[in-house]
Amino acid sequence: MERKRADIIADQLEGLIFDGTFADGERLDEVQLAKRFSVSRTPVREALLRLTQSGLVEQLPRRGVFVRQPGPVELIEMFEVMAELEAICARLAASRITDDALRDLHETNARCNAAVEAQDSDGHFRENERFHAILYRQSGNSFLQQECLRLHHRLQPFRRVQLRLRGRMKQSMAEHKAIEVALEDGDGETAASVMRAHVAVQGEKFHHLMASLKPAAE
Amino acid sequence: MERKRADIIADQLEGLIFDGTFADGERLDEVQLAKRFSVSRTPVREALLRLTQSGLVEQLPRRGVFVRQPGPVELIEMFEVMAELEAICARLAASRITDDALRDLHETNARCNAAVEAQDSDGHFRENERFHAILYRQSGNSFLQQECLRLHHRLQPFRRVQLRLRGRMKQSMAEHKAIEVALEDGDGETAASVMRAHVAVQGEKFHHLMASLKPAAE
DNA sequence: GTCAATATTATTGTATACAAAAGAAACCAT
DNA sequence: ATGGTTTCTTTTGTATACAATAATATTGAC
Numbered sequence: 001m002e003r004k005r006a007d008i009i010a011d012q013l014e015g016l017i018f019d020g021t022f023a024d025g026e027r028l029d030e031v032q033l034a035k036r037f038s039v040s041r042t043p044v045r046e047a048l049l050r051l052t053q054s055g056l057v058e059q060l061p062r063r064g065v066f067v068r069q070p071g072p073v074e075l076i077e078m079f080e081v082m083a084e085l086e087a088i089c090a091r092l093a094a095s096r097i098t099d100d101a102l103r104d105l106h107e108t109n110a111r112c113n114a115a116v117e118a119q120d121s122d123g124h125f126r127e128n129e130r131f132h133a134i135l136y137r138q139s140g141n142s143f144l145q146q147e148c149l150r151l152h153h154r155l156q157p158f159r160r161v162q163l164r165l166r167g168r169m170k171q172s173m174a175e176h177k178a179i180e181v182a183l184e185d186g187d188g189e190t191a192a193s194v195m196r197a198h199v200a201v202q203g204e205k206f207h208h209l210m211a212s213l214k215p216a217a218e
Numbered sequence: 219m220e221r222k223r224a225d226i227i228a229d230q231l232e233g234l235i236f237d238g239t240f241a242d243g244e245r246l247d248e249v250q251l252a253k254r255f256s257v258s259r260t261p262v263r264e265a266l267l268r269l270t271q272s273g274l275v276e277q278l279p280r281r282g283v284f285v286r287q288p289g290p291v292e293l294i295e296m297f298e299v300m301a302e303l304e305a306i307c308a309r310l311a312a313s314r315i316t317d318d319a320l321r322d323l324h325e326t327n328a329r330c331n332a333a334v335e336a337q338d339s340d341g342h343f344r345e346n347e348r349f350h351a352i353l354y355r356q357s358g359n360s361f362l363q364q365e366c367l368r369l370h371h372r373l374q375p376f377r378r379v380q381l382r383l384r385g386r387m388k389q390s391m392a393e394h395k396a397i398e399v400a401l402e403d404g405d406g407e408t409a410a411s412v413m414r415a416h417v418a419v420q421g422e423k424f425h426h427l428m429a430s431l432k433p434a435a436e
Numbered sequence: 437g438t439c440a441a442t443a444t445t446a447t448t449g450t451a452t453a454c455a456a457a458a459g460a461a462a463c464c465a466t
Numbered sequence: 467a468t469g470g471t472t473t474c475t476t477t478t479g480t481a482t483a484c485a486a487t488a489a490t491a492t493t494g495a496c
Binding site: 049053054088143 | 221222263264267268271272279292295296298299302303306359360361362365
């Protein structure tokens, strides 16, 4: 159950930004949003403040808040950090993961594979999320886990795109398997380097995809 | 120049939490703060919302906001993440750092050493900050840089303590030197591992210090 | 006709007023 | 006296009113 209206509005606004209803650079008018959600400006302002902290919008003093989608460079940077963070999780998890979690990881990968075979995109997405979430948790560092979840969530809209590329899903699953094996062996360095590449390639694929769509950019 | 009153208040409140004026678990009353800063509740609430996002306070719905200092476990976790993040910066910087920045780093270390010799605690602190800031920047990833600055800032009140330990400053300087050399050699892995230990030890020292002060804890 | 200065409008930032919910206190019953 | 219930108070969350500033439009001068 959600807490206050402001939080609900923040989540809804986030969704509207993620799905492109509010385009990059667009100004978010407080009174319009207030009318849209049938509330006063106060909870809308709180929601916008939260989005500002999340980095989804930018707030120019006395001018308003504007949607701020990361550009190509920033996106590559964010994926690079995500890759490093997940590599850390993998390395730490190699020595800290529980047997239960290892089993869970194995089963999750199995379900993920099955979803790929069945062309079940949503299923694959769900199990893929679970795979990564398990590793965040098994880093044994809940602060690291929180940071990973935060950045993961922020990159989510960009993450789905690259998975549609031909052959990417199967390669991705092979990487998952390699990470699983490395963790079973307690080989932190291997787990880290495979994971780093696994995540970093997502950013690169996305970048290439963008570049092919907008050849004139930059 | 600061933007709105709410931001100024947020910064001031942060300082008051850092210096212990507001103790852990203490409730921050909106009307009291409003009177203290001679404003209405509105900017106070905005400031508190910002601190909530930063993690300095916790907001229980319909109950109020409470100062939330990290406990021993969380602090160790945060230092572990900081160590890993800085290790990443060092590794990336090894291949990306500019000659100018290398010179700057060298001079900063020299000034830092001089400050240690002169027992200039503030000077050492300042140059030490600069050393780390240079590496954040030379990671060549401004998103990573921002994340490092954020966590660094959050850990600042706990960082100063361990430096007062006997012999720690000299050892710290030796580590700085080792990192500098590794960067000159373009040896990313060495730079990363030295940096990781350099930062991680801060958390451990702090932990030991706390444990020695409160032997009954946990 | 164009540029600039001023007036008008619109929008953000802050203050206050109101509503709802949680906590405290008083009252009653056993 | 103690436990529970109910009222009252305190405090958060929301709505509205006001103030200040930036954007826009209008008007006047050249």
